[in-house]
């Protein structure tokens with residue numbers, strides 16, 4: 001039975017312009033999994049303030065990272081979409097060695113190519129078994145949750161629902177941890193190790209954790225596994241949360257404040273890695289590599305290095321291949 005693997009990530013605007021960013025944000029921020037504020041309160045804020053104002057501010061930041069280069073390698077269009085597409089191509093090539101019957105595609109939760117379009121195409125091509133693979137190592141109801149919703153929605157009218165599984169998380173998979181550790185060690189070999197390593201995860205509202213989201217716990221475990229794999233003493237590393245949005249309290253400590261406090265208190269050099277991002281994107285290339293670098297240096301820091309996301313690294317593709325292989329439907333039970 002041929003299996004189709006679909007790598008998924010968040011999505012991105014179609015182009016780095018305010019109208020395209022507005023369309024993307026409207027889709028993304030209308031999802032009640034992403035913003036849990038009751039609709040009668042949230043929709044006037046979204047349509048009255050955020051969608052008229054934010055795209056004009058964010059579009060130039062997207063323009064900075066569009067068609068740019070990451071770690072000396074050229075990137076076409078949106079880095080997030082570029083890496084997700086290339087990851088699918090490389091994973092397909094890697095799996096073809098043992099399983100030429102597997103095809104690997106990519107899709108996004110918001111924007112193009114959407115999951116429904118991709119699944120409809122694969123069904124027309126004859127695939128009856130699917131593995132949906134959200135490239136979020138740590139589960140959150142705000143990111144992985146909507147993918148489960150979309151899968152259920154796509155098949156809500158089907159009588160014969162295909163074999164479809166969603167990979168929920170892989171935050172402590174040994175090959176994922178090893179790939180992160182390799183990327184840090186390679187950085188240290190090239191540039192020398194900084195005084196501190198900051199592991200910056202995308203944040204979510206703190207209230208979501210109280211309501212049962214396991215994201216914080218999974219970030220903490222990822223951080224502890226990575227520090228252990230690197231043999232780092234406790235005072236050499238810390239984890240923190242970035243990309244705060246809105247007025248509510250988000251997970252702490254905040255990345256920007258941590259870096260400013262370190263700069264002020266005499267920490268001279270930092271390496272920053274973002275383990276929750278399987279691909280570089282606006283939140284890493286702009287917020288971490290540009291804005292927070294400036295924060296740290298202005299606060300008194302001297303050297304700031306951003307360690308790129310796992311992107312197209314061979315050990316990352318190996319980890320993804322192993323995770324898929326662990327999920328493949330048992331050939332004995334298939335038709």
Ligand SMILES: C=CC1=C(C)c2cc3[nH]c(cc4nc(cc5[nH]c(cc1n2)c(C)c5CCC(=O)O)C(CCC(=O)O)=C4C)c(C)c3C=C
Pocket residue numbers: 010011012013029034035054058078080136140142143202203204205215243245276277280281282283
């Ligand atoms: C509004 C609340 C948001 C939550 C909750 C949230 C969680 C979350 N997001 C990612 C990964 C990514 N987020 C990206 C961009 C982005 N995120 C938010 C808001 C929330 N994210 C916004 C408004 C934006 C757009 C940029 C902006 O306007 O500031 C991206 C990058 C997309 C790109 O095109 O490059 C990623 C990836 C995770 C992992 C997560 C929770 C765990």
Ligand SMILES: [Fe+2]
Pocket residue numbers: 202243
């Ligand atoms: Fe986000």
Ligand SMILES: [Fe+2]
Pocket residue numbers: 187191192193194270271304305
């Ligand atoms: Fe460094």
